[in-house]
């Protein structure tokens with residue numbers, strides 16, 4: 044069934060941009076109910092990996108699967124329908140729309156060709172719209188933005204937009220949630236709240252990919268960590284294993 048807890052697996056994935064090998068033979072597994080941290084220096088292939096899983100980039104070689112099903116032929120809208128949701132480094136928010144309208148669009152926007160198509164697809168029946176609004180309200184509460192429903196999204200602070208993006212992604216009822224640097228620009232206190240939210244998401248059975256620079260957040264909440272360098276896996280393991288990996292420590296953690 045659509046809710047079967049199957050992993051997403053990448054095997055031997057390669058993607059070059061001209062002469063740049065952004066991903067150079069990558070193996071990775073995202074497990075339901077688990078937080079997988081992806082770290083590494085700038086340009087090591089983290090965002091490219093997220094784009095390959097969400098269908099924004101197509102690799103030149105290798106396999107990307109959900110369970111036994113290949114995802115490579117599936118466009119990004121189809122992957123959204125398979126309940127693979129993502130956020131962006133720069134929140135993609137409709138500033139003129141209210142907070143709750145932005146979240147309501149999340150139930151459809153990733154699965155549609157365009158924002159216009161999404162707006163047209165918003166429910167015409169009052170019962171459907173009520174249901175969507177109620178789901179959006181729950182998503183906003185889950186990320187700690189309740190009480191802001193009718194505020195214009197353009198008036199939110201940067202940190203609030205990051206949480207709004209997650210609320211919108213949750214509207215897909217994702218099986219997998221791919222987060223691209225969600226802690227960027229957040230205060231220490233907000234990062235702690237974000238960590239609690241991500242853990243709760245995983246504990247609800249969702250598989251999370253966390254691309255992140257904040258090592259403290261990665262080590263605090265991840266079940267597994269993969270360290271990339273030049274598009275290859277430098278190290279993979281539990282946070283404890285990665286923390287004690289000599290090469291990783293000297294190269295990236297500044298210890």
Ligand code: ADP
Pocket residue numbers: 060063064065083084085086087088089090091092
């Ligand atoms: P990271 O997220 O780890 O900083 P990226 O995945 O963004 O790294 O980039 C990996 C490499 O691929 C970099 O050298 C980057 O310049 C290159 N790259 C990424 N996306 C593109 C693109 N759309 N066009 C050309 N080069 C790209």
